[in-house]
Amino acid sequence: MNRPLAVFDIDGTLVDSRASIFRAATEAARDLGLAEPAYDRVRQIVGLSLPKALHVLEPALTDAELADFVAAFQRSFQRMHAEQVVEPVYAGAMDTLRRLKRDGWRLALATGQNRRGVTRNLARAGWADLFVSSHCAEDGPGKPDPAMLFAAMAASGADAASTTMIGDTSHDISMALGAGAHPLGVAWGFHTRDEQLAAGARHVADDFTDLEAALDRFASQSRIPQDVR
Incomplete structure (x- = not known):
């Protein structure tokens, strides 16, 4: 059959996961001294792999800066999990x-x-x-x-x-x-x-x-x- x-x-x-993804993008940008992104920009990148998504969000970053951005995004999610934020x-x-x-x-x-x-x-x-x-x-x-x-x-x-x-x-x-x-x-x-x-x-x-x-x-x-x- x-x-x-x-x-x-x-x-x-x-x-x-709308709130958590936007929070992670915002906190990661803040950690790196980047302008905090508007939600309308963040929602467009969801679904892509994280490095590709954050590259689309901040295309001017060097490879090393992008790696830092990815790490900061992941740290934000780790903090949320430690806070027991449940999507x-x-x-x-x-x-x-x-x-x-x-x-x-x-x-x-x-x-x-x-x-x-x-x-x-x-x-x-x-x-x-x-x-x-x-x-x-x-x-x-x-x-x-x-x-x-x-x-x-x-x-x-x-x-x-x-x-x-x-x-x-x-x-x-x-x-x-x-x-x-x-x-x-x-x-x-x-x-x-x-x-x-x-x-x-x-x-x-x-x-x-x-x-x-x-x-x-x-x-x-x-x-x-x-x-x-």
Whole structure:
């Protein structure tokens, strides 16, 4: 049976990390004596690997300065973890993931986080049992390169026709298109609906109920057996 594969981004899709990522970028800039970035600039870089993201944010930095910026960003997150700052899972996310798993979907993660961040998320209650595999920027080329999505398909034995990528940024959409997978966006994360549609999203869901309906349509249109939707 050609069971569908749903690959989920984490930040801005399953987990509301808007405040923590903006705080880390702001504190890191302050540590290096850089101008504190506006949120609108920070949200554009989310999803990329951290060095690439911070290079986009501050393109004039030397390699050594960029390495310092990356280290300062990571230190900010370490402070937040020491303070036991917990980034909340979006309401409805776990219900959707459990329903898909129960109905036979294969689930995977593809994120711009490093492996340490992925490990922390997989330690959340119930997460480890949901996902067949997880893929991050440290595994190879980060988004929008399709490498992570190809790896998720290989780990699940899925093909592009039965795979959909769900994310909140144009980087997720571009990765999906590069892999030949079905690109779905969500409206509650970092990039706007218009930015995701312009990148090629087939649909941008308003909430998890809307997302489930879009996934059902994908399963049906992909001729995936109707008892696995």
